Amino acid sequence: MKNINIAIDTLGGDNGLVTVVKGAVTGVNQNKNVYVHLCGPENAIKKQLSEYEYDKNRIIVVNATEEITTHDHPVEAVRNKKDSSMVVALSLVKDGTCDAFISSGNSGAILAGGQFVVGRAKGVKRTPLAHMLPTSKEPSLLLDCGANVDVKPEVLVQFAKMGSIYMENVVGKKKPTVAIVNIGTEEEKGNALVKATIPLLKECKDINFIGCIESREIPNGKADVIVAEGFVGNTIIKLYEGLSKMLLKEIKGAMMSNFSSKIGALLIKKSLKNTLSRFNAREAGGAPLLGLKGLVVKIHGNSKEDEVISAIKQCVEFVEKDVNGKIIEGIAEESKEETV
């Protein structure tokens, strides 16, 4: 069994270092081949670690004196805070010490740091941010969720390939279906980018392309991998979050509005909870930034221990199945086709 080294940024999340360290310890105890490199204030991390039982060889503390906060300007922070927990952790992936990186910190800084510090894998034009979207069926993988804007058709084709490889190997979905977000299901619809991308996706033999998807069909789980330009993908992921939150709040408000509705709410609480847990982002793992030299995983700012554990599992699958090797291979084939 291959050893897997994961660099974890202990700072920047809403729930502090304690939560991250606790999750990392559990992750190490659950995965015998995992080595975790905890980056951040050495003393605080060690103090926290002293409270747990674990294999001492498999948790390495890497001191970092600075912190990138949510208020920092992403690009400037990555450039100037060289001794921040985030940049130190990213550097461990860059120099090959670690295979993967996990952070619940500043999203923009993670995206910028992934591209500038870790760097793109060979042949990758742009690195998309992918998100697992809860649907009424299985979750779908949406990419790009906003790491890039104004891209070319060939870039979207690479996103489709990377998404398929990730979905098949990390999530375990065989021959995942791929669709592109469009404003109609007919191919003649759409903007110039989508119209130019559709024929390229059809020609691409490595993916199971099923055509266009209108956003209204996304919640019904009509495709396993959903490709979108970053501006559109970002709009989808944020509306998904905002609208679900607003509707559930309104429904909760209705349930609490009078005496009989409160009794009613008590009676349906359990089955409603079961239903809604499927829509819980926490269980779907983190959002991977694909196409880099290592795996960069962004977890929610308010991540709890569970998210850290599931992100570690995600990294294990990613490394064991050699997803990066497959991505580089898939993209090299494309270059071969181009030169023929």
Next chain:
Amino acid sequence: MKNINIAIDTLGGDNGLVTVVKGAVTGVNQNKNVYVHLCGPENAIKKQLSEYEYDKNRIIVVNATEEITTHDHPVEAVRNKKDSSMVVALSLVKDGTCDAFISSGNSGAILAGGQFVVGRAKGVKRTPLAHMLPTSKEPSLLLDCGANVDVKPEVLVQFAKMGSIYMENVVGKKKPTVAIVNIGTEEEKGNALVKATIPLLKECKDINFIGCIESREIPNGKADVIVAEGFVGNTIIKLYEGLSKMLLKEIKGAMMSNFSSKIGALLIKKSLKNTLSRFNAREAGGAPLLGLKGLVVKIHGNSKEDEVISAIKQCVEFVEKDVNGKIIEGIAEESKEETV
């Protein structure tokens, strides 16, 4: 009081001619200055009309022998089915007989027909489709919902102006706030189109521009008028519809899953219904296609009598407040500024 002439397409909706005629009769009875021109199969319309009491002078039947169905190709249908109820009704706006047009038929054909048959008002570059979005506060007006793609920054500025004028005059919101959809609230974020549009919106004195809005904030009613490029707007409106429907279905499923949850559902039914009625598209009126020589209103394919009535009221406000005159004036000022 000015007479208002409205051309209504009686065919193409899911609920048939009977529903449209019934709504039109009620609309005429409720608005003393409204004249309705019912376009479609003369005999069927007259037969239906014979069942109601109304001012005979104010409902005119205009025979049309063809129908544009949802399966028709929009542009071809408008071009080839000259004697369809939709094209006949649109022609009444074009030749000045009517001020406004209402249809529950083929959406694409309404957009194409609005642009090709009715034609753009003077100075208007593109005609946006606007939708009222339910939010946790007041509804917001989103435009463009997909009538145009790949537009220029100046076009989005015109959309912002038209949306403001519509919101202030038809919906009655004083000095409506205007925001542009972006992937961050900071101005340096976004794609090339949005970055180029922001300074123009800031300079525009006729609107109350408040900056960027991320899609996650749209359901919270953060802006009265929300401007987006057509591809993005279409993605938002369709995801709004699809996600709300899916979540409510899942919640309903949870309520019906066992005996105690069913009892609970009965107890919260009334307050839940009150809450959800705010999110009911039926009460928000139809979707106007703005910037044409007359008002073109698209109502849902499955519209009932109520939607026809509220669309008629919408047309009345539009004409009485001279929204088109204000749009043409607002845009003419812009041309003046440009030539200075």
